[in-house]
Amino acid sequence: MEVLKTYKSQLLFHLYLNIIFSIFITFASYYHIPLISFTDSGFYFVHFIALQFSIFGFLYFLSINKYVFKILFPILYLFISGIAYWVYFQDITISQSIIQVSLETKIDIVIDLISFPFVMYLILNITVIIFTLRLYNKLKNNSLKSPLTLLALLAIISHSLAENYRPGTFNRRLPYNIAVSLQEYLEKNTLILKPINNKINTQRDKLTVVFILGESVRANHLQINGYTKKTTPLLQQRKDIISFPNTYTPLTYTAISVPQILTDATLTDNYSQPKHSLIQVLNQANIKTNWIGNQTPEKSYEIFINQSSFHEILDPFHSDLSFQKEYDEKLLPVFKKNFNPRINQFTTIHMIGSHWWYETRYPEHFRVFKPVIKSKYIPSNTKEEMINSYDNTILYLDYFINETIKELEKQNSNTILIYLSDHGEILGEENLWLHAQQGKASENPAMLIWCSSKFKKEYPNIISNLKSHQNLKTNLDFFYHSILNLYQIEGVPYDKSKVIF
Structure with a gap:
């Protein structure tokens, strides 16, 4: 009980952090899935919880250093939640091709995509960020000595285990698919083509x-x-x-x-x-x-x-x-x-x-x-x-x-x-x-x-x-x-x- 009292504020903070992350980001990957029965919903709910648990591990270690958290969390959260908006409302699937199209699209086309609902969604998430940082400032005993550290390590390991067992289990869903797609976009194609130096002709017309x-x-x-x-x-x-x-x-x-x-x-x-x-x-x-x-x-x-x-x-x-x-x-x-x-x-x-x-x-x-x-x-x-x-x-x-x-x-x-x-x-x-x-x-x-x-x-x-x-x-x-x-x-x-x- 003493341990629970000592780390109660940290436990509640991470519970809150994962709830808002799951609502505004993670659940977007499940929102459009057609399901008809309790069994269907139960299966995907377990998958959703397992995915969010793995995310908890990364969020936890991000929060250990106050300077890192205060700088990186607002940037990452606003960026990823902005992408989640399009997954929620347009059923966009994040892939390396989407990354390429997004980066190579003209700025005037991008501006045309900015709508009033999208702006309101961003304002809502900025409000969430401000509230999150205020809660973080009140946090006590946020250190690696916490019992949550072991749980966070298990969460990160669960991601590796899931991906080794079946590639794409987590990496095809938010937020992992953003990082994976960006990596694929930056990778060189493994297919090497022969140069054609001589003249090529066709006998057909x-x-x-x-x-x-x-x-x-x-x-x-x-x-x-x-x-x-x-x-x-x-x-x-x-x-x-x-x-x-x-x-x-x-x-x-x-x-x-x-x-x-x-x-x-x-x-x-x-x-x-x-x-x-x-x-x-x-x-x-x-x-x-x-x-x-x-x-x-x-x-x-x-x-x-x-x-x-x-x-x-x-x-x-x-x-x-x-x-x-x-x-x-x-x-x-x-x-x-x-x-x-x-x-x-x-x-x-x-x-x-x-x-x-x-x-x-x-x-x-x-x-x-x-x-x-x-x-x-x-x-x-x-x-x-x-x-x-x-x-x-x-x-x-x-x-x-x-x-x-x-x-x-x-x-x-x-x-x-x-x-x-x-x-x-x-x-x-x-x-x-x-x-x-x-x-x-x-x-x-x-x-x-x-x-x-x-x-x-x-x-x-x-x-x-x-x-x-x-x-x-x-x-x-x-x-x-x-x-x-x-x-x-x-x-x-x-x-x-x-x-x-």
Whole structure:
């Protein structure tokens, strides 16, 4: 009891400090999560408490030195709470791309974001800071001799243990994701590209390639591949779609799959040696390259976006973790505006696709398969609900690809469209879900090819070769080499044994 009396003021101060920190900052990361039951809420409440407990450790040691606390706490708290405002009210997800967009945005655009509610929120937090500093000045026995020191050490250790057990457990949420994202922004890309010193030529003229880079679409959930549910009714009606049901990649998440697809790296490459970038090779051959994306770029592949002659990222402040992400159809007007059938052109359209959380990936009128998921806590959903929601995203993909083809058909262009998902998705097999883990479903991404009438007339041998390859096992190694072959690139080597054209 004597110990409790001695350190009572310190205990109450840190209880207050963590309460205000959790309300104005930490809870922002949980505010938008859809939950439907007591079990769901209980699970995330425990996660929230564990996260705040780890934060307590850092706040505690920050408070030990009065000069450090009085200088750093107001700055850090106001900065982080200001970011939390946008997480609360706009469902912004903090990532290295968000850091980049924020730092590189013009000052006049930033000023336009300052609203009356935001100013009032800052004033409220300034008031909280003033009150906190007054309480801190009254604090007694605030030293490392306190029993709270051991508890604070355990709190910091809990962060390390959680991250070692499952990376991102805490670091994907406020306030840790700010520091992690800033670190990722400052890091150099580990992908080293080979310089191209010799002249690159193409033997094709006015050939346009539209590459739709999909997300988390497994081949066996496409009706066109024999799936029993009508997930691709529009593409099913077409007689000009060539599907490849046996594609394969062991790289089951975007950050490692996309760099492999867009370079001459193999599926088992460790990237210790420099690679050729497909975008860079095409640029050198005077082929116009475009990148139109609905995913906030990751460090591993942003270099390809920056290399593209034209690039635009839709809705950059909402990542795949956001619940307010724009639908992929918003990519189409940008594509239509930049498509030019009169030149050699390679356009990448990067979809958010079927990335979890499925219910924010398609408009309501595509909610055909029911019942659907209602909770982000996967155990609260039935397997039927999970699969129905996922299949609705495929139904929307069917619409998106068909709309893209319809636009291309208007152009009377020499065009080939390639849809390729970066990886598949696990849907309950061996009681596993989603991707970034090994499994037949996550290693079998969907792939479709459509060719314009003009293309088919000019290159009948390519159509014949595609049809002869469509049922073979096709490693994603094929892409780089096949595109160079398609454009008949000269001046840089590629492996003709991997070409499907």
